[in-house]
Amino acid sequence: MTRSQVAERYRWLRPFRQLGIAVFGNALLLACAPPTRYEQPSAVRGYEILITRRDSLGQGIAEGLRRRGFTVRRSVRGGSRPTAYLLSFTFRDAEPGAVTWVHVRLADTRTGVVVAAVSAPLDSLGATTPDHARAIVDSLAASPALGRRLSPP
Numbered sequence: 001m002t003r004s005q006v007a008e009r010y011r012w013l014r015p016f017r018q019l020g021i022a023v024f025g026n027a028l029l030l031a032c033a034p035p036t037r038y039e040q041p042s043a044v045r046g047y048e049i050l051i052t053r054r055d056s057l058g059q060g061i062a063e064g065l066r067r068r069g070f071t072v073r074r075s076v077r078g079g080s081r082p083t084a085y086l087l088s089f090t091f092r093d094a095e096p097g098a099v100t101w102v103h104v105r106l107a108d109t110r111t112g113v114v115v116a117a118v119s120a121p122l123d124s125l126g127a128t129t130p131d132h133a134r135a136i137v138d139s140l141a142a143s144p145a146l147g148r149r150l151s152p153p
Contacts, residue, residue: 040082040108044116044140047084048073050109060133061086061104068141083109088136090122099123104136116140 041047048071051062062072073083084106092100099121106116118139125135 038082038110040111040113040115044084044106045070047071047082047106047108047115048080049086049106050074050076050083051086052076053086053088056129057088057133058086060130061088061136064133064137065140068137084115085109102132102136104140106140 049062049065050073051058051065052074053059053061062074066072071081073080086104086106088102088104090100090102092098100123102118102120102122102125104118105114107114118136120135120139122132125132
């Protein structure tokens with residue numbers, strides 16, 4: 001029997017051989033892959049806080065959170081513990097004499113769920129930026145909502 005005749009005779013086995021290699025390869029890949037289930041911490045203290053702002057308010061909030069025992073990072077890092085991103089912005093209506101509000105949110109970087117929030121009129125937080133940062137940190141640390149989600153999953 002020639003080589004081509006043997007190859008032709010066992011041609012029907014080729015799909016099974018390819019399937020076996022594919023199944024083995026996928027099983028090997030799954031065995032090496034990390035678990036993909038993500039568990040959110042039950043409190044903000046379970047998060048590393050990511051603050052990318054380099055202005056005086058961002059630096060003041062970062063220092064205040066560090067002094068309160070939070071882990072604060074300045075850059076994104078893959079494969080780390082659960083992380084909450086600090087987002088802060090001000091809002092003011094267009095009408096004259098409107099109050100300027102400061103809104104601060106801590107959002108889970110994997111799910112986007114807001115885990116802590118502070119909103120207050122800017123003039124009620126104090127006269128200087130360090131006073132603003134101190135009031136925001138105090139509010140975040142004392143918030144009764146720290147142990148529960150603020151936005152739907």
